[in-house]
Amino acid sequence: VDEYGTDAAFLLNTNLEFERNVERYVFLRWGQDAFRNFRVVPPGTGICHQVNLEYLGQAVFVNEETGEAYCDSLVGTDSHTTMINGLGVLGWGVGGIEAEAAMLGQPVSMLIPEVVGFKLFGKLPAGATATDLVLTVTEMLRKKKVVGKFVEFYGNGLSTLSLADRATIANMAPEYGATMGFFPVDDETLKYLRLSGRSDQQVALVEAYTRAQGLFRTDETADPQFTDTLELDLGTVEPSLAGPRRPQDRVPLSKAATMYAEALAIDLEKLGTLAGDATQAKATAVSASPELSHKVMVHEGEEAAGAEEGVACEHGGQHFTLKHGAVVIAAITSCTNTSNPGVMLAAGLLARNAVKQGLSVKPWVKTSLAPGSKVVTDYFNAAGVTEYLDKLGFNLVGYGCTTCIGNSGPLPDAIAAAIESGKLFVASVLSGNRNFEGRVNPLTRYNYLASPPLVVAYALAGRMDLDLTREPLGIGAHGPVFLRDIWPTAQQVQDEINASVKREFFTHQYADAFKGDANWQGLDVPAGETYAWQEHSTYVKNPPYFQGMTMQAPGVKPIHGARALAMLGDSITTDHISPAGNIPAASPAGKWLLEHGVARKDFNSYGARRGNHEVMMRGTFANIRLRNEMVPGTEGGFTSTEPGGTATFIYDAAMQHAAAGTPLVIVAGKEYGTGSSRDWAAKGTILLGVRAVIAESFERIHRSNLVGMGVLPLEFTGGSTRHSLGLTGFERYDIQGLDDTLAPRKALKVQATAPDGATTTFDVFCRIDTPEELNYYKHGGILPYVLRSLAKK
Template structure:
């Protein structure tokens, strides 16, 4: 594969049911006969097709194509330009992205240019799913009441999104109350194979996407390559910018055997998460293969793919096979689409069956699924798997860790009740999250367990707040069809909404007597949810121990009312006959679940998705402006024009000098710590801002719902109630102190003081900085607080890219150095040199640490601007200003 020819000829045609399609064959022409292409991981083949199809758009693409074709599943520093077909958004991340686009239009108008030069070039689907809260629960009217509250709280945001729907091309909005974006994507939006018809041809290519939610990877189960990015990077893709990335390592994960009787996909994925997080797959692709895939339904694969962010991978990919076609048929995709998927996948080498040879991988892991046991994960990290039989011990250990061990057997009365709580009591049991509600088997298992529990005379404990929030309306259809919804209702798992709810932290308030009992006695209480995230402070501010579990286990623990129990041998309760009831007595059999799965039909999916963009009458009644240039209102506390395009945030060509440390953090700091999504604490800077603008506490809503207002979000940055700044070791939450002083103050207030003094600051952190959600406000907020650089031992992929995309310099300590070896206390300041001249990707920069004693120490730091385009983005002050500059320069 050499020579001076610019383009590699790869065009070919094929026919499906009499219709002719063209495609770019990855093993044709100059690439034909290259055996290494045949052995490429399927996920890399998808990237290779993308490069071939876009080779005329990208300078230097021939080098990229040849490097990728010969990569053998191993990563390299070769940069490739990847152009996904579409973008998926949810409303928490989608609103600020649309705000940014509206602000870019404003900036164009200021320069006398047409605002409609800012328009999505890629298809964009935004699904409103993150806004509904569990305010009402355990009642027939809970759903209707929560929807009414949601619409009232979020009227401004929804008006704004409706404006965006009419103002931008290629932009659609799935209204609230429809489902969770990843489940809607899996069940309806994704095509697996995309076709683009023009006058001359019907061009076919793999369905690919990026999403502004880290769990976009769920779609990998369908053989669709997609992963989460920050809203910043997604906006760049929308505006025609390719994603610049280095060729990734692909780790092969072999699955053998099959799940034993009574074991769920949730039990499996928690084992997978633990294995891969321990192995280390940050920035890598993971691709699943092996004989076990034949026994793994697509819904189970979706559970595993969904949690790729939890094991740290860019994606968790499953090739197309017969299970894929079965699922497409089940969910109502048309016959031509299904036949096209099969034909194209086999032609292109994207198909998997028992005869498929093993691909070349950079490394491999093996898991025999028959070894899986019932699992949970927690108390505050999804990778910390705890077998169900060990949960009592794990809860006791956590109680001891928090200094409450001597009170483990103490009962604390609930006010105005004959009930009591103890350390380890369960106060939230939530069936929630696309991770599990997309899987009919585990949802039906939850309903069956509820039915069997009722037959034994069991009831849920009264202090447990229970909720059911499916990811699509189809779930309700099959639960009603089987009669299991009634059993769930009887135990308090009434429908509360179609959205993320508790998984994103929208768990709503606890009943007041329970809340007061927890506060008065400083109790360590628990939540159990069928979600994917349980980071400290995320699920509920009063819940310190949160455990991820399968939907049937969520129901089971609601019956027990505590996590200080070993359900493998302790009775779950006493039946109406006075006999002890054990979990094994009410656990549904695989045969029972299989029989009920027959009730899930393609007609359910076809009916529910026939009018997916219409919404209910409340949504349809929302009015919005029709102007192309959005008119921001100074009075709004939800939508404000961000300052990112102002001169002070453009161009980075100066060294960083005498920058104090704003905050110094340890390992595994998540984007939830940096930019929380949940409730706005009543004593926080954000709360004070809202009070000053006439907003009552009951109407504060959440940080996530107010991401369209930078004034709120910058005040919430580093504002998680569980964050630990090592500069203020005696205070938990968003506190720091000024350089050379000892008085604790809000991080926001300290940042404003430094800005008044015209001093930039830096953030210091440990390993795995920026774990978790693809939260662009974690980078935007850092910028607005005046931090010019983040210096960490290592970064998670998405947050590192977000920092670069906002013009904040991500820097990495050299091997053997960290905040401890450098004896940092937080009273030091940093000079970072080498930013004025030419910069390269992954450049080593000189830095000077100024200690309070007057001593100086010179060190080197590795720039984690990983690609040349990231250097360009940083220089411009961020990707948005980079794109805006290019548009302005063209006039």
């Protein structure tokens, strides 16, 4: 999101996207021409999961040769592939490595999962949205511990949820840890298929097939048998946010200001900020209560938060003081919510009401609207809310992931300078699905997930220390305006859905889904069945995965004398391991780009550079919020090679170890690899020379990706942890039992030898889970295995 807040933002951002990514797009267009059975939905169309829900997904397919009907199913290279579960389709996220293998004929294998039943009953109360529901579900299921399990929703409460509501809940399955969040086919499914433009013949096929197979749900359907169950009364769901750092950390809207202030107090103390600031924050945490609504809202010289001091700032011709808790990004983003007309039209109606009351967005807030499909624009226009969103700065910036994936774009120079000079803890509020540290924007320490109407509300408020349930958002034309004054009723939203969301919007927008705009059509694409690598490209480079490869599989290799590259805590995300956002100029990746003639303004993001292993391996473990316990007191991609030694970039240390022929390991806590299905988190790990990861537990997709790249995942057993064993990260690690007897989930031992010669031996078990995965590991990963298999044919 480079441009925002103007009618020209969409065109400017789209043109910039093509300028920056033309090499990647040429590569994709070449693939579309070179291969059969390979289609590309061009950029600028929307988000893959929303396009799948609205157009590509069929629920039931027919084999044209045999005439047999069978269930739609898929794997996708993004963890939110589960969104299609809302349509009754089996689907989940896998790493790019596993998907590539599937494209080349390999099976997708997994342990047969447990299935947890989640019973829903009742109906959502007034004021609660599908976003509030999914944040509640995420909180509950994280506590239930459903990693590696299927979740199926059942109960009469399903009949009160629209298909879009179900898709919102299914979308966030990776956030609650499940492989899937499945909703069975029922009348609502058929209704959505018709609305979204599927043919009458297709809808009839889905109904006939699912009824014949016993897959069709009604309110009279008997409850299925599950491994375990839990339940939720929909009537207890309340308006909520999640944050400031994890999607499962739900915060009731009524307590958001208090909990923000408590987080600020803790963080200021933790980072050793001046004692006065910490004391001030503590006082704020105590006083942020409904009884103390003394903050005065004015237009001229207003404050961005409730603390006593801040940084004077000027932007857009307005003067203000920027302080802790300022909301500097408010983004309506992500397929999670932009696929849902209920919450999207609620945002539009709230914007209309706010404008009519005389409210405006605070000048320090970067606003953006990025729907997951063009259909949203059509029904916004039909409802007459586009002009009001535009007046509040929520102009269309593009059709894509944007802020949700970390592409929030730069903050205005004056705002960024104020944050950095004042060391301010500022916030973003987004309608996305992830708020991990360093993901949304490097300058926003606090990131909150919220429904689209709450995103608009926080843009109006401009600060996190305001209790939106008790205090005014601002001063309107006739005095203070509260959130309750502009919040649309559920009936108003439903009436607008009925009037404005039309079948012809879907059929029109997807009539030429694979055509693309003039930029896409005008690409100069090379011909031929073999891609012509461009030697000087900084976007698409021939990767080193097959260098030195022989026809003979290497088998299980020993790991002796390994050193730890990093010792990490709990909930290390794939964003920590392989960030997708901006590339700092002083980082190893930034230095490489500068050395190869790329100007700072043309760096683009790690996500855009994923076709270049030189950049991506340098960006591995480079998240600005990573905390490596081997270098206490630091944040970022740093490590040390000896106790008390100088902190150095993780990439540089890895290359030093590689030059010495030393294998590497990572030691970590619980939920290692949570978050995105980012295969570069595994690719970068192996390219740095890491042979094994020893953790308390792994998230499903990343564990699979590690095996797929030939990295051994090992899990502590018997309640042992790096702390209980007294590990520091400066030991030498010998992993015993790595030979031809290695088997899936086999018990192994690790001996750690400290610098003083003391040894600690502990038990782990091998998290290679299936015989197929073991085969991949013996070949050095999926890609070498597939290449050897193809070569033999």
